[in-house]
Amino acid sequence: MVRRFCGKSERFWELDFARGICVLLMVFDHFMYCLFDIMPSLNEMFGTSLFAEAEDLAISWWLSDLRVNGRLLVITAFFLLCGISSTLTRGNFRRCIPLALVAAGISAVTAILEQWGLGMRVLFGVIHMLAAGIFLYAVFDEAAAAVGALLGKGRASQIARNLLRLLPGVVGVVLLIWYFTAAAQFTFTDGQWEIISKIPAQWSEEENILRATFVYLLNFRYPSGDYFPILPWAAVVLAGGIIGRLVYHTDARYAFSRLDGAWNSGFCFLGRHAAVIYIAHMVVIPVLFAAAAFCVSLFV
Numbered sequence: 001m002v003r004r005f006c007g008k009s010e011r012f013w014e015l016d017f018a019r020g021i022c023v024l025l026m027v028f029d030h031f032m033y034c035l036f037d038i039m040p041s042l043n044e045m046f047g048t049s050l051f052a053e054a055e056d057l058a059i060s061w062w063l064s065d066l067r068v069n070g071r072l073l074v075i076t077a078f079f080l081l082c083g084i085s086s087t088l089t090r091g092n093f094r095r096c097i098p099l100a101l102v103a104a105g106i107s108a109v110t111a112i113l114e115q116w117g118l119g120m121r122v123l124f125g126v127i128h129m130l131a132a133g134i135f136l137y138a139v140f141d142e143a144a145a146a147v148g149a150l151l152g153k154g155r156a157s158q159i160a161r162n163l164l165r166l167l168p169g170v171v172g173v174v175l176l177i178w179y180f181t182a183a184a185q186f187t188f189t190d191g192q193w194e195i196i197s198k199i200p201a202q203w204s205e206e207e208n209i210l211r212a213t214f215v216y217l218l219n220f221r222y223p224s225g226d227y228f229p230i231l232p233w234a235a236v237v238l239a240g241g242i243i244g245r246l247v248y249h250t251d252a253r254y255a256f257s258r259l260d261g262a263w264n265s266g267f268c269f270l271g272r273h274a275a276v277i278y279i280a281h282m283v284v285i286p287v288l289f290a291a292a293a294f295c296v297s298l299f300v
Contacts, residue, residue, distance in 0.1 A: 013259075024267070029067070040055065042293045103125070172242075199216070199217050
């Protein structure tokens with residue numbers, strides 16, 4: 001099978017496959033987080049000790065080199081895939097609106113749960129950042145398309161238009177180069193890669209929170225259970241646009257078509273529904289843990 005279609009949109013199995021692996025790993029990571037952060041509160045609430053023996057294992061996983069380094073790779077791949085996908089649609093403004101609404105809902109719900117002692121509120125997490133990244137992509141891409149429309153017809157004009165559509169990706173790469181030369185650096189300490197900011201947290205708490213939404217601050221703990229500032233992560237989304245334009249808008253887009261088949265259907269299904277699965281699992285896992293603790297409490 002060379003192509004897959006969903007409605008009128010052409011899909012590429014390798015993108016769905018990679019996205020499915022990423023979202024599955026993210027779900028597993030959140031499951032382990034719930035084991036050591038949310039489950040103890042639920043046990044205290046219901047007078048149970050469900051999964052108490054797994055708490056130390058979950059903490060060990062959360063602090064392990066494999067998890068810290070692997071997480072960095074997975075989220076980078078996930079955001080690049082988001083940028084690639086942004087080149088395959090002209091509806092990026094429409095894509096970012098529901099994400100922004102969901103992000104606002106996540107912030108509201110987690111703020112309430114924090115008051116009950118169930119985890120931390122999420123001020124600016126993955127969904128917030130993706131909404132911002134897709135919005136920025138749409139702004140730059142629409143600006144490039146508008147300029148391209150003024151160039152007239154002809155082969156030279158078409159080449160210029162194609163080059164202009166690289167604008168979001170070029171902006172992303174430029175931002176990443178600036179960020180990792182002027183504002184932050186990669187460090188490798190005790191077996192773990194980490195992004196260390198060069199920008200000190202020198203303002204009031206409220207101002208630090210606002211500025212940290214856009215960029216990491218040195219020695220500042222952002223009060224959020226999930227945290228991805230616009231830089232560098234939205235720039236990674238933008239940079240994915242270069243891959244999308246150079247690969248999925250050329251004949252190279254069918255390079256993996258012959259490898260498609262039933263063997264990848266499970267991961268591709270997860271990838272096609274990655275946004276829904278990611279959003280839903282944030283609620284489903286804690287609810288299942290709460291339901292399990294409640295049921296066990298009936299027999300304690």
